[in-house]
Amino acid sequence: xxxxxxxxxxxxxxxxxxxxxxxxxxxxxxxxxxxxxxxxxxxxxxxxxxxxxxxxxxxxxxxxxxxxxxxxxxxxxxxxxxxxxxxxxxxxxxxxxxxxxxxxxxxxxxxxxxxxxxxxxxxxxxxxxxxxxxxxxxxxxxxxxxxxxxxxxxxxxxxxxxxxxxxxxxxxxxxxxxxxxxxxx
Numbered sequence: 001x002x003x004x005x006x007x008x009x010x011x012x013x014x015x016x017x018x019x020x021x022x023x024x025x026x027x028x029x030x031x032x033x034x035x036x037x038x039x040x041x042x043x044x045x046x047x048x049x050x051x052x053x054x055x056x057x058x059x060x061x062x063x064x065x066x067x068x069x070x071x072x073x074x075x076x077x078x079x080x081x082x083x084x085x086x087x088x089x090x091x092x093x094x095x096x097x098x099x100x101x102x103x104x105x106x107x108x109x110x111x112x113x114x115x116x117x118x119x120x121x122x123x124x125x126x127x128x129x130x131x132x133x134x135x136x137x138x139x140x141x142x143x144x145x146x147x148x149x150x151x152x153x154x155x156x157x158x159x160x161x162x163x164x165x166x167x168x169x170x171x172x173x174x175x176x177x178x179x180x181x182x183x184x185x
Contacts, residue, residue: 003129006177007138008145010125011118013173014079015146020112024147027108028154031101037151038144040105045143046136048113049122053135056126072127073181079120080174118143121174128181 015021027037060072113119118139125135 003125003131003134004138007122007125007129007135008142010121010173010177011139011142012145013142013169014118014121015143018117018146020109020116020118020143021146021150023108023112024150025154027101027105028151031104033101034151036101037105038148040102040107041109041147041151042140042144044106044109044113045140048110048119049139049143050132050136052119052122053126053132053139056123056128056135057130057132059123060127060130069181072124073178075120075124076178076181077175079117079124080171080176080178082117082120084168084171 024037024041028034031037122135122139125139126132129135
């Protein structure tokens with residue numbers, strides 16, 4: 001249960017103000033079918049984060065247990081510091097509209113998530129907890145918790161959330177997790 005909760009909270013916080021959340025906002029402005037957008041985000045995240053959690057689990061088995069906690073927790077601190085750098089709004093081309101809301105959301109969300117902070121966090125969580133299933137479910141729920149409100153409430157919600165403060169809070173969570181892991185290992 002700790003794996004699921006930590007994965008959910010970590011990714012929810014890391015996703016606020018992230019480029020994929022901005023992508024959700026752009027897609028919501030472009031497409032009326034919110035359910036199709038959410039399903040596209042869900043499927044893209046399940047695939048991307050499932051592979052990421054598996055990769056983290058694989059890496060955990062590839063390093064000696066003596067160095068793994070230092071690597072994983074050091075990376076948590078690095079990702080925490082990375083969260084302080086705001087993402088830029090990325091424009092979505094109209095040429096993809098012909099594929100429909102689901103396929104556009106699926107494809108663009110999957111691609112946008114490659115190398116993203118939340119994907120890196122998922123790899124790290126997979127390495128730390130060595131539970132592909134619970135990390136994938138937790139991180140996917142975290143992505144949905146951060147993106148579904150944006151898809152439905154869009155601009156009104158983003159105007160009320162102080163992204164800079166949330167970004168700092170998310171960074172503190174990652175750095176605290178990394179420091180705690182270093183101290184207890």
